[in-house]
Amino acid sequence: RSKSKMPNQPIKVYYLPPSPPCRSIIMAAKVLGVELDLVLTNIMEGQHMTPEYLKMNPQHTIPTMDDSGFILWESRAILTYLVNAYGRDDTLYPKNPRLRAIVDQRLNFDLGTLYVRYSALYVPILFHGDEYNEESAAKLDEALGWLNTFLDGQAFVAGEDLTIADISIVVTITNLDAFGYDFSAHENVMKWFERTKKALEPYGYNEVDAAGAQILASFMKKD
């Protein structure tokens, strides 16, 4: 029965190993046991700007998914699709409206706040060699404080079970950890990070997520 849940052919995902949103897709697919056909797309060499790529995704972002001709981008939309289409059960993305709403809130928090503030601080450092900006750092730390509060008295970001919200958010936290960010002020976040790493280790967390973050960290140390 579980076989009918699997895609007819491996789902294509256009990706690059260090890309944070790509890493969340690969991790979720591994947890779901869904086979991916990973297509290396080097955005540093403009492989996302070819006419073929733009026809598929005019917004030219990675990750982009092609599931037997069904094209989707925006990593969090891909995460929800993968669980809806191929999840053997709904623990990663609960069907219960209120439980699902909390997962959605966390995913939107990541997309609109946490990852935005992370990027505001680290994109200039990683890709433009800029100095550490204290104002951006304070904004990021404020968002980490909110995450810390969400985690009060619960094991995972949306409740007692690991969901796609953890898989999405842990990518950002893994980057911060690789960059040597000090989150000792956010005790719940630190404990959750250890718990989530442990939960994802059997699915290749070290090889996919932590290794990708190390590639990003190496950009920082280059000059």
Ligand SMILES: N[C@@H](CCC(=O)N[C@@H](CS)C(=O)NCC(=O)O)C(=O)O
């Ligand atoms: N919110 C998007 C972000 C996607 C994104 O911006 N990806 C970057 C790489 S990490 C990219 O494709 N950059 C090249 C470009 O936007 O042209 C998602 O989660 O999928």
